[in-house]
Amino acid sequence: MPIVIRLINQKSDINLRLCVIDPNSFISLRDALKNGDLDFLIYQKDFFNDDSDFLFTPLLARKFSVLVNQDDPLYLKPAVNIADLQGRDIWIWNPKYKLPTIQKLIDQIKASNIDCTLNNISDGMVLSDYVLSNNGIGIVPGVLYDKHDASLRYIPLDSNVEIIYGIAALREKFEINHGKEIIQTIKQAVEIAKSEW
Numbered sequence: 001m002p003i004v005i006r007l008i009n010q011k012s013d014i015n016l017r018l019c020v021i022d023p024n025s026f027i028s029l030r031d032a033l034k035n036g037d038l039d040f041l042i043y044q045k046d047f048f049n050d051d052s053d054f055l056f057t058p059l060l061a062r063k064f065s066v067l068v069n070q071d072d073p074l075y076l077k078p079a080v081n082i083a084d085l086q087g088r089d090i091w092i093w094n095p096k097y098k099l100p101t102i103q104k105l106i107d108q109i110k111a112s113n114i115d116c117t118l119n120n121i122s123d124g125m126v127l128s129d130y131v132l133s134n135n136g137i138g139i140v141p142g143v144l145y146d147k148h149d150a151s152l153r154y155i156p157l158d159s160n161v162e163i164i165y166g167i168a169a170l171r172e173k174f175e176i177n178h179g180k181e182i183i184q185t186i187k188q189a190v191e192i193a194k195s196e197w
Contacts, residue, residue, distance in 0.1 A: 003189040008182070024096045024122045030054075033170050040182060044141075045164040046100045055174055057183050058166040059190050064105060065154040067131050067138030074137070074155060081158040086114045089136030091158045093144065094120040105139070105161040128152060 005018065019038075021027055030051065032038045048054045066080040074080055090109075093116070094102050106118060121127045127138045127155055132151060141163050146152065169179050 003130075003192050004186055007185045007189055026072045029097075033168065036173070039169065039173065040110055041168045041188075042186070043168060044101065045166055047097060048168050049100070053171055054168045055171050055179070056166050056168050057187075058164050059187060060166075060194070061162040061164045062142035063159060063162050064139050064157040065142050065144075066157050066176065067128065067140055068131050068153055068155065069134065070151055070153070071134065072137060075153050077155055079156045079158050082109055083114060085116050085137075087116060089117045089119070091119050091130050091136050091138045093122070093124055093127055093138065093140045094096045095122050101161060101163045105159060108159060108161060119151075131146065 019031065021032075021038075021041075029038075029047065030053075030101060042059070045056055045058060048056050066074065066085075068074045077084070092102065092106060101123060109116070109118065109144055117136075120132075124140065124144060127140065128146075128177065130136055131138045139157060140154070142154075142156065143163075143165065144154075156185065167183055
């Protein structure tokens with residue numbers, strides 16, 4: 001996000017202020033947009049699927065990753081398929097606001113008829129702790145990763161389920177809040193960041 005601020009400052013006199021909101025907090029993300037507490041929100045598309053009050057602009061799509069510790073037999077695999085989850089205790093990151101995409105992945109795993117235990121967990125830090133302490137493996141959105149932690153590895157899950165991330169804005173305030181300019185700038189920042197992934 002620092003790239004976004006630099007680009008906005010170079011292009012215009014818009015005063016962009018960024019804040020990080022825990023999706024598991026008691027803040028209603030939709031209400032924060034409707035009340036004007038937030039003008040834009042970068043989040044998952046399926047959170048806004050059923051609400052025509054919002055415009056949503058996709059930025060990128062990511063699949064899920066399997067989180068394992070360095071002692072796990074999956075650690076060296078380049079990718080994990082659903083059959084590899086056989087016999088495992090699995091902690092699936094699932095926020096307070098249940099998202100259809102995550103449920104679709106859970107349904108896909110269940111439909112594969114493998115024998116595994118699926119547990120929902122909304123706290124990513126606790127999920128990581130469970131994995132580190134050999135209490136199972138994790139499944140997290142592909143954008144959630146810590147590339148500096150060598151004791152954990154995020155391995156792509158071979159599944160057709162993707163999460164679409166993008167920018168949501170209240171439809172009626174989109175133009176007033178410089179929507180087109182902000183979205184173009186964020187898209188540019190995403191492309192710059194992607195080149196470093």
